[in-house]
Amino acid sequence: MSESAVSIRNITKTFDGKDFVLNGLSLEIPRGEITVIIGFSGTGKSVLLKHILGLEHPTSGDVVVLGKDLKTMNYQEIIDFRCRLGVLFQNAALFDDITVLENVCFPIIEHRRNxxxxxxxxxxxxxxLNESGMENRHFHKLPGELSGGQRKRVGLARALALDPEIILYDEPTTGLDPILTEMVDELIVATHAKNKGSTSIVVTHDLHAAFRIGQFIVMLDKGRVLLQGNRETFFKSDIPLVQRFLEKGFKKE
Ligand SMILES: Nc1ncnc2c1ncn2[C@@H]1O[C@H](COP(=O)(O)OP(=O)(O)OP(=O)(O)O)[C@@H](O)[C@H]1O
Ligand SMILES: [Mg+2]
Known part of the structure; x- marks a missing residue:
């Protein structure tokens, strides 16, 4: 079995047959680590995440996740495969008209009721919910009655409901204040540590977070990998675009 949790092999993606959003992208995402994907806006980060989830399919090239080639899967295999992945979307994407507890029960009922x-x-x-830091007294509230941080915790609990082997986060901290940002970053690291052997993939604009939590960091540009490695790889890089990204990311402080 391959060592990688995700193996992206020379994929391209065009939505309109003219512009290529992904442009010969190859990437091996290691198992058991936190990989952070960074890059300027519009470089294909979210589209890449959708390919890993099997929500989009490449125009050419192969996507292999947990040893499975997504192209060759039938309907039942796709359903089984999705259970092995958990996603926390930016806005937590909770169902607003059911309670906190019902939100987390939802995927479990879907897949385990038999x-x-x-x-x-x-x-x-x-x-x-408790492992994600939610106390029982909030379980019967509706998502609209929660704070931003609490919604993230519920979204995370739901993403973890089926014990996924890969947990994906798309911009988990965008739009949050610095205290909440730190809380969510800590939650990602704690969740990763608790779910032994799991693989975490985080897409973020937040360079501080990327360097704080990322064990493997990948920068995309124009639908390709521009640079990959650890913090040092990035600080030592003489690629102008990498230097510009670092400058912009750290200018605020
Ligand atoms: N369903 C779609 N149909 C057509 N074009 C799309 C679709 N989804 C994404 N794109 C295009 O693909 C490009 C990359 O989008 P993507 O959402 O992956 O960027 P991103 O790197 O996640 O940016 P951001 O940091 O702003 O979230 C954009 O130009 C976008 O308009
Ligand atoms: Mg995006």
Missing amino acids: IWKADKIQEVATRK
Whole structure:
């Protein structure tokens, strides 16, 4: 079995047959680590994430996730595959008209109702919420009654509900204040540590976060990998675009 959690092999993607959003992108995302994907706006980060989730398919090239070539999967295999991945979207994407607890029970009911009774489903959802830092007294609130940080915690609990092997985060801290940003970063690291062997993939604009939590950092440009490595690789790089990204990212302080 391949060592990589995700293996992207020379993929291209065009939506209109003219402009290529992904442009011969190759990338190996290691298992068991936190990989952070950075890059200027519009460079294809979210589109890449959608390819890993199997929500988009490449125009050419191969995407292999957890040893499976996404191109060759049938409908049932895709459903089983999706259970092995958890996603936290930017706005947490909670269902607004059901409670916190029901939000987390939702994917468990979808995928485990044939094997688990209702009390077991509630027990697992409760544990996931507690592990994400939500206290039981909030369980019967609607998402609209929660703070931004609490919504993230619920979104994370739901992403973790089926014990995914890969957890993906798209801009988890964009739009949050610095305290909440730090909280979410810490939550990502703590979640990664708790879910032994899991692979975390974080797309972010936040360079501080990228260098704080990323064990492997990938910078995209024009739908390709511009540079990959650890912090030192980036600080030592003489690629002008990398230097510009670092300058912009650290200018605020
Ligand atoms: N469904 C789609 N149809 C057509 N074009 C798309 C579609 N999804 C994305 N694109 C285009 O692909 C390019 C890359 O978009 P993407 O969302 O991946 O950027 P990004 O790197 O995530 O940017 P940001 O940092 O702003 O989130 C953009 O030019 C976008 O307009
Ligand atoms: Mg994006």
